[in-house]
Amino acid sequence: MNIFRLAGDMTHLLSILVLLLKIYATKSCSGVSRKTQELYAIVFLARYLDLFTDFISVYNTFMKIVFIASSLAIVWCIRVHPMVKRSYDKDLDTFRHYLLVAASFLLALFLHEKFTFLEIFWAFSIYLEAVAILPQLVLLQRSGNVDNLTGQYVFFLGAYRGLYILNWIYRYLTEPRFTRWIACVSGVVQTALYADFFYYYFISWKNNSKLKLPA
């Protein structure tokens, strides 16, 4: 474990806590894409299939359980909780996210570390996570003004994978046989997708103005 990876995991956890706070405090999921939340639930379920078979550390197991439980809880809130469900804007959240699932799985069938069930689902989860934010970014562009908590949620979610890239560079330089191309390339693509969001987020922070993504 290095400082970049720890910072990445904590930033990821923070993004989830900010989203939970937004939904709990405002009893609303306006500006939040249910489809992105569903994709993240699939990402965690597919990536942590080895949760009970492959013990790495207490930290690792604890975080996996937190990520799976929180992503399922958020999807449940948006789909089932009467007050939150009412604020979900399905006319804005129209990204065909099942195409992302299909494309990621297809790619994982061809590009993986080993042709085993766990490895294919792991690669699938890596590719899917890279594009999982797309429905959310599209929704932010459509919904015009973005409330602070949702903006912070997306910012921390994008920043965590950027910190992971620093972690991979650090590990590549310090560990003799460290190579993880699938996660690295996918992580760079994932972080790049946030580039324009980061730009507008920085502008809004600098001008102390409302975050607004151009349509």
Next chain:
Amino acid sequence: CSQESSKDEL
């Protein structure tokens, strides 16, 4: 050291 489990990251 043994080949570190390649899935030690979240």
